[in-house]
Amino acid sequence: NAGVTQTPKFQVLKTGQSMTLQCAQDMNHNSMYWYRQDPGMGLRLIYYSASEGTTDKGEVPNGYNVSRLNKREFSLRLESAAPSQTSVYFCASSEAGGGIDTQYFGPGTRLTVL
């Protein structure tokens, strides 16, 4: 039982490049989330998926797109990376939605945009 896995662990991009961050969970959870963590800002929600086939914007969605590929996988795409997107990105999942139960976090992807 690996929990929540994320790939890659580290990535360096140049401004304007695109990339997709991958997330998978093996706990049969319904809801999945993408957060970014910046120094002095705390964790902020980018997008979430309450259930397979649905996605919704969080607090900071601009510049990102998401895909809930199936119940296990939830990807985050940066179409044209900007230096302001330098951050640590965390994927999380929970059995139910609405934040009513515990969220389980992946180890994070550390992204630098030059």
Next chain:
Amino acid sequence: KQEVTQIPAALSVPEGENLVLNCSFTDSAIYNLQWFRQDPGKGLTSLLLIQSSQREQTSGRLNASLDKSSGRSTLYIAASQPGDSATYLCAVNSGYSTLTFGKGTMLLVSP
């Protein structure tokens, strides 16, 4: 908009001390409150979840309390150990399918 504040931002204590971490939130209409632990360079690990109808939750040496009316929660760590060194994050769910996080308290327990 819900805002979550954690005090202190950093705390250094000798091993064996009992300590309290504080969390306050501006909107008392919450569904639950969670405490997480984050080790350097790692993801978050859930420690305790308190539903809005509860006053406290305990897990081992950890005890979390919730006073919803005053917008406060505390995390009490008994007999601290060097392995407790980490950043502790408080997060509240205000019922909009999201968690609002505080910026955390960085704890260092020295041997």
